[in-house]
């Protein structure tokens with residue numbers, strides 16, 4: 444297992460590589476060439492120069508989060524073949540650049556969604572939260588504005604300008620696409636790309652839908668044990684795996700996360716784990732919390748134990764944290780609370796390993 448930390452290059456992060464290097468036990472970063480528009484090839488030179496910058500700080504770059512999937516692939520349009528071919532070239536270049544794991548998602552239109560990016564907790568910290576009633580009242584054309592307003596001038600992963608401009612039209616498009624067709628579209632993508640994942644020894648880790656239920660009538664893929672089983676069965680290669688995000692899947696209290704980890708990690712299909720905690724305030728309402736079990740509704744001990752018991756040897760990163768100690772930055776991605784979280788998780792990992 445390697446503990447890594449998400450980091451955004453090109454000055455688009457309040458956290459520096461030097462800061463990350465000071466967190467004990469963190470060996471590398473999950474990062475991306477996020478300035479390249481979705482669908483274009485990532486040039487090898489740019490991958491190598493990012494790798495050098497990270498190596499110069501004493502850290503590894505083995506995980507990409509994310510190589511986003513062009514909307515035409517998700518929609519199943521004829522133009523998808525060209526975007527898939529670009530994707531495959533990017534995979535080859537990433538292999539040549541030493542990458543071992545690619546995280547991606549197949550969420551239509553938008554990536555994750557929250558209704559408040561800085562809700563105050565009783566301890567004075569702020570976190571991101573989600574209230575389903577507010578989403579039902581949301582005007583999709585204003586949604587991007589309200590997300591970006593709370594982003595403190597940093598980019599928000601999954602809320603890239605090219606997505607935002609097409610958002611309203613895209614929501615309409617998906618109204619005529621059945622969940623079956625959506626599964627077919629990801630199958631088409633996997634059939635094309637997985638042979639190259641094999642050839643280039645790269646693990647693919649799909650991120651769950653966040654939140655894991657339909658919004659604006661959009662199809663959802665990775666939400667619970669059944670849909671994950673179905674997704675994994677679309678392509679039997681062990682390279683076709685998961686980024687198991689406890690905060691995303693855990694937003695649905697019915698998901699038994701340790702049991703899911705035992706099943707999927709036991710099959711060698713979890714390549715990346717995003718560990719964070721959430722507190723439910725209603726069936727479809729939650730806010731994010733510090734990583735400790737006692738701060739939210741997820742049992743982080745059982746989650747880490749399930750990973751350890753099943754011989755997990757992929758990457759873990761602390762996911763969204765609180766904003767604390769006066770820090771300002773990209774919501775969820777400050778330094779302090781994620782640093783605390785990583786070391787709590789490393790502590791659990793060490794204790795569980797030594798006791799087993």
Ligand code: CS2
Nearest residue numbers: 509546547548554600601650
């Ligand atoms: C999110 C996502 O939960 C998370 O990690 O911040 O943006 C995530 O990075 C992507 O969905 C992965 O493709």
Ligand code: MN
Nearest residue numbers: 688691717762
């Ligand atoms: Mn995540």
